[in-house]
Ligand SMILES: Nc1ncnc2c1ncn2[C@@H]1O[C@H](COP(=O)(O)OP(=O)(O)OP(=O)(O)O)[C@@H](O)[C@H]1O
C-alpha cells in the first residue's frame with residue numbers, strides 16, 4: 001500500500017446528472033406500488049422531487065473546493081451520487097478516471113471503500129470501536145493483514161495529531177477529535193477524492209476553523225481533491241473555488257480563496273438569486 005499519494009488522478013467530471021426521488025404518495029411511486037390501480041385514481045398525489053436537474057461540474061486539479069446553495073438545492077444528493085451511495089437517473093460521473101455512473105454493484109463496493117473518502121456532519125464513527133479501530137475499518141473490510149493495518153492506522157492518526165488518542169472511543173473524544181478520526185478513516189486508502197458534507201456542522205467556531213485548515217492542508221499535501229458542502233462563507237474562503245447549486249443545477253462558480261467572507265456570501269447569494 002502506498003499511504004500518502006492517491007492511486008488515481010484527482011479529477012471529477014460531472015455531466016448532465018439528473019436525479020429524481022419518487023416520493024411516497026406521488027404518482028410514480030403509487031403506480032409502481034399498486035400496478036393494478038386505475039391511473040385516474042392516483043392522479044391527485046404529490047409530485048416526485050427533482051433533486052438534480054442536469055448538473056455539470058469539472059474539477060481538474062487537486063485542491064480544496066466548496067459547494068454552497070440553499071437548503072434543498074441538491075448538495076447532499078450530489079455528494080451521495082459522487083460517493084457511489086446512490087445512482088443518477090442519467091448523466092455521467094467520472095471520479096479519478098472511474099466511470100461511477102456505470103459501475104456494477106461489486107465495483108461500487110470497492111470504489112466506496114478504496115477510491116473515495118466521505119466525511120459527514122455527524123462523524124459516523126462506530127461507538128464501540130476506539131479511534132484506531134475506526135480508522136482502519138476500510139482496511140479490515142478489505143481483508144488487509146492486521147499488522148499492516150495497525151501501522152497505517154497509527155501513522156495517519158499521528159499525522160492528524162491523535163497519537164495520544166488511539167484507544168479512546170468516540171464518547172471519550174471531543175467533536176473536533178472525532179471529526180479528525182473520521183478524516184483519518186477517509187484517508188486510509190489515500191483516495192484521490194474526499195467528500196465532506198457540512199463537516200463542521202456540529203463543531204464550535206474554534207474547532208471548525210482548525211478543521212478547515214486541516215482539510216486545506218490535506219488537499220495540498222496529498223494532492224487530492226477535497227470537495228466540501230458548506231453553508232458558511234468563512235469555510236468557503238479557505239477553498240480555491242466555490243460552486244453554487246440552485247434548484248438542482250450549478251448556477252455558477254468563482255475563485256473563493258482568501259475572499260472576505262461577507263463578500264463571498266454576497267457573491268454566492270447574488271448567483272443563487274439571479275442565475
Ligand atoms: N431520499 C429522498 N427521498 C425523497 N426526496 C429526497 C430524498 N433525499 C433528498 N430529497 C429531496 O431532494 C431535494 C434535495 O435534497 P438535498 O438533501 O440534496 O438538499 P441539500 O442541498 O443538501 O439541503 P440542506 O442544505 O438542507 O442539507 C430536497 O427537496 C429533498 O427534500
Ligand SMILES: [Mg+2]
Pocket residue numbers: 075076077
Ligand atoms: Mg444536505
